[in-house]
Amino acid sequence: MNTNRLLANLNPEQREAVTLPTGPALVLAGAGSGKTRVLVHRIAWRIETEDTPPQSVLAVTFTNKAAREMRARVLTLVGPRAQSMWLGTFHSMAYRILSRHAREAGLRPDFTILDEDDQRRLIRQLIRERQWDEREFPPALAQWYINQKKDAGMRASQVPDGVGREDRALRDLYQGYEMKLRSLGAADFAELLFCCHDLWQKQPALLESYQARFREILVDEFQDTNTLQYLWFRTLTGTSGNPFVVGDDDQAIYGWRGGRVEHVLRFPKDFEGTRVIRLEQNYRSSGAILSAANALIAHNPSRLGKTLWTASETGERPVYFTADDELEEADYIVTRIQQALSGGQPAGTIAILYRSNAQSRVIEESLVRHEIAYRIYGGVRFFERSEIKDTLAYLRLMTDPENDSAFERVFNVPTRGLGDRTFERVREHARQEGRSLAASALAIAQPKAVSADRSARALRGFLELLADMREAIRPLNLAGQVERVIALSRLAEFYQTDDPLRAETRIESLAELVNAAAGYEPDPEMESTPAEFSGLMAFLGQMALATEPESRPGKSDEIQLMSLHAAKGLEFHTVFITGLEEGLLPHSRATETAGGLEEERRLFYVGITRAERQLYLTRARRRRLHGHYIDTLPSRFLLEIPADQLESGEPRIVTRTARSRVQHRFPNTDPGLPVTIGQRVRHPRFGEGVVLSHEGSGDHCRIHVRFEGSGAKWLLWDQAHLETLES
DNA sequence: AACACCTGTGTTTTT
DNA sequence: CACAGGTGTT
Numbered sequence: 001m002n003t004n005r006l007l008a009n010l011n012p013e014q015r016e017a018v019t020l021p022t023g024p025a026l027v028l029a030g031a032g033s034g035k036t037r038v039l040v041h042r043i044a045w046r047i048e049t050e051d052t053p054p055q056s057v058l059a060v061t062f063t064n065k066a067a068r069e070m071r072a073r074v075l076t077l078v079g080p081r082a083q084s085m086w087l088g089t090f091h092s093m094a095y096r097i098l099s100r101h102a103r104e105a106g107l108r109p110d111f112t113i114l115d116e117d118d119q120r121r122l123i124r125q126l127i128r129e130r131q132w133d134e135r136e137f138p139p140a141l142a143q144w145y146i147n148q149k150k151d152a153g154m155r156a157s158q159v160p161d162g163v164g165r166e167d168r169a170l171r172d173l174y175q176g177y178e179m180k181l182r183s184l185g186a187a188d189f190a191e192l193l194f195c196c197h198d199l200w201q202k203q204p205a206l207l208e209s210y211q212a213r214f215r216e217i218l219v220d221e222f223q224d225t226n227t228l229q230y231l232w233f234r235t236l237t238g239t240s241g242n243p244f245v246v247g248d249d250d251q252a253i254y255g256w257r258g259g260r261v262e263h264v265l266r267f268p269k270d271f272e273g274t275r276v277i278r279l280e281q282n283y284r285s286s287g288a289i290l291s292a293a294n295a296l297i298a299h300n301p302s303r304l305g306k307t308l309w310t311a312s313e314t315g316e317r318p319v320y321f322t323a324d325d326e327l328e329e330a331d332y333i334v335t336r337i338q339q340a341l342s343g344g345q346p347a348g349t350i351a352i353l354y355r356s357n358a359q360s361r362v363i364e365e366s367l368v369r370h371e372i373a374y375r376i377y378g379g380v381r382f383f384e385r386s387e388i389k390d391t392l393a394y395l396r397l398m399t400d401p402e403n404d405s406a407f408e409r410v411f412n413v414p415t416r417g418l419g420d421r422t423f424e425r426v427r428e429h430a431r432q433e434g435r436s437l438a439a440s441a442l443a444i445a446q447p448k449a450v451s452a453d454r455s456a457r458a459l460r461g462f463l464e465l466l467a468d469m470r471e472a473i474r475p476l477n478l479a480g481q482v483e484r485v486i487a488l489s490r491l492a493e494f495y496q497t498d499d500p501l502r503a504e505t506r507i508e509s510l511a512e513l514v515n516a517a518a519g520y521e522p523d524p525e526m527e528s529t530p531a532e533f534s535g536l537m538a539f540l541g542q543m544a545l546a547t548e549p550e551s552r553p554g555k556s557d558e559i560q561l562m563s564l565h566a567a568k569g570l571e572f573h574t575v576f577i578t579g580l581e582e583g584l585l586p587h588s589r590a591t592e593t594a595g596g597l598e599e600e601r602r603l604f605y606v607g608i609t610r611a612e613r614q615l616y617l618t619r620a621r622r623r624r625l626h627g628h629y630i631d632t633l634p635s636r637f638l639l640e641i642p643a644d645q646l647e648s649g650e651p652r653i654v655t656r657t658a659r660s661r662v663q664h665r666f667p668n669t670d671p672g673l674p675v676t677i678g679q680r681v682r683h684p685r686f687g688e689g690v691v692l693s694h695e696g697s698g699d700h701c702r703i704h705v706r707f708e709g710s711g712a713k714w715l716l717w718d719q720a721h722l723e724t725l726e727s
Numbered sequence: 728a729a730c731a732c733c734t735g736t737g738t739t740t741t742t
Numbered sequence: 743c744a745c746a747g748g749t750g751t752t
Contacts, residue, residue, distance in 0.1 A: 089742065090742080095742095113742085116742090189741080253739080253740095257739085257740065355739070356737090356739070357739085378740085417728080419728065545741090545742060563739060565739050565740055587738055588738090600739095626736090
């Protein structure tokens with residue numbers, strides 16, 4: 001076997017890490033030092049040279065996206081037999097394990113995973129049951145409290161006695177929440193790890209079987225692991241596994257979500273004989289960009305200490321530009337982008353980064369005015385959209401008719417004459433009998449002698465609908481089932497009447513869900529129970545842990561817009577970091593907490609180190625915030641980069657008159673298109689708007705329009721009946 | 728149950 | 743300012 005191939009393009013440190021003998025290993029990998037490459041090659045190396053069976057490999061990443069990418073790269077190196085390794089997020093790994101032992105872990109066999117929304121709804125319910133004042137105990141705060149404890153690996157019983165009344169109340173609520181979850185047999189995200197961990201503690205033999213199986217355990221982005229994840233990982237690794245973790249303390253940016261950099265320091269203490277390897281050569285950025293990054297991060301007192309160097313040329317200094325306001329800032333950025341694009345630079349190599357998503361709006365508007373295509377990451381996530389959750393709830397009721405949260409969700413969606421009173425009746429019955437909502441509904445709906453009870457009839461209608469649906473989809477394939485459930489539930493019609501402004505976008509999402517089902521490939525490792533709807537069950541399980549449908553290829557001809565957090569792990573030729581102002585970066589809320597400032601600095605550091613060749617730092621003297629303008633101060637972080645390492649951007653590149661001029665030109669870029677980017681259009685219902693972008697061409701193309709008042713929507717040209725307007 | 732009004736909120740994000 | 747979510751009215 002040609003193993004040299006695996007080492008050919010690695011530097012000595014990378015090679016050392018990849019070829020380390022068994023035993024715990026910690027790789028401190030600076031930004032752009034080939035972290036993922038080391039991880040991927042390590043896996044390949046173990047499989048190819050040590051004859052490690054792929055199924056004894058478990059690799060954990062921070063996001064699904066990173067997992068997909070890593071899997072693809074390992075497969076390229078090792079071939080299809082690597083398919084059998086376990087590679088995914090902490091949560092998806094725990095879910096895989098739990099779904100084989102659900103009952104033993106105290107969960108329903110086909111348990112639901114509650115997302116943030118479901119969780120908040122449950123907590124609100126508990127607060128109301130206790131008749132607490134929701135202003136004194138905001139559900140969001142309680143939720144934050146509970147998740148924080150869970151992320152720290154604490155059950156309610158382990159939370160130390162608080163001093164105040166409020167502390168005790170919150171702890172009590174946490175306890176109530178735990179009981180509620182257990183009675184539902186459901187799990188929230190943290191619970192997946194927690195439950196799995198508890199199960200291992202309860203059943204040492206089971207733990208041993210997993211320890212025996214997973215000989216190689218690798219963790220990416222180790223600096224962002226929270227305590228619960230760390231405990232889970234440490235338990236699974238035990239004393240015999242070979243942990244291989246990769247991280248960068250300078251890129252720890254999830255402290256607010258429980259991430260603890262300290263785990264990096266703790267690792268060598270918990271795992272005796274840990275070999276530490278540092279990767280300090282940066283292959284990504286030019287010398288000038290790297291110097292700025294190094295100068296900035298040197299201001300963080302608590303660091304493991306690591307200085308990145310590069311063999312690349314110095315390149316151009318980062319440019320710093322101060323605009324009068326956020327409009328000018330946006331126009332400056334767009335002007336620079338136009339210059340780059342006209343010089344032949346592909347749009348996909350340019351990124352605009354910001355601290356908070358709200359900042360994107362002004363920039364988007366400027367991009368639209370200048371007819372530049374862009375793609376924005378973040379915002380409302382696919383699986384959090386209400387239409388998706390409604391549909392998933394119906395689907396869940398197909399596989400698990402007694403699922404209370406799904407039942408509650410679609411009880412009166414679409415409206416079918418079932419109001420709060422009926423629901424309370426059902427819930428009360430369920431509480432008394434200890435049955436599920438569906439079973440109680442059935443009992444209540446029984447026709448009593450001569451019953452003209454309207455709600456009982458409506459209830460029967462609902463139950464019959466579910467039963468009919470179950471029959472109707474039985475013989476269909478997965479995509480067909482999803483499609484049929486959407487049709488039979490009449491959700492589309494409901495959205496149309498409920499909120500016509502959003503109906504079109506919502507129906508588009510539903511179509512995308514059907515697509516996701518059509519493209520779904522079952523996890524071969526998952527227990528394939530012969531139960532009916534087992535395919536649907538597996539699909540729902542996977543969807544609960546997903547954020548985006550998989551079929552969304554990024555286009556290379558669009559400018560990339562995203563938050564600094566979302567940019568982690570990515571790289572771009574040209575990067576704009578915007579809003580370098582006190583209060584924004586560092587964020588005002590972050591300066592209050594201990595360590596918050598350091599985390600903000602790391603966030604800026606992450607942003608800087610995304611840039612390969614060109615970096616722009618921009619700021620506005622005054623910025624509109626919550627309605628009115630406030631004067632700003634430059635970010636303190638700017639002063640931490642020596643002035644001679646920055647270039648001053650040309651002021652006033654764009655004038656207001658230039659802005660209004662561009663607004664009136666509409667060159668037709670694509671002759672196949674019925675409209676042009678930037679053109680004004682009128683929709684029979686939504687009114688007037690501006691065309692932002694398009695997909696496809698001809699009469700069947702989809703176009704993206706920002707309407708005045710009702711926001712941006714995707715429309716099908718041949719169905720939307722748009723009227724084009726002269727500007 | 729549907730609609731109009733009101734009020735609070737407004738970081739980052741994954742799962 | 744802009745929007746979501748909740749409350750109150752019909």
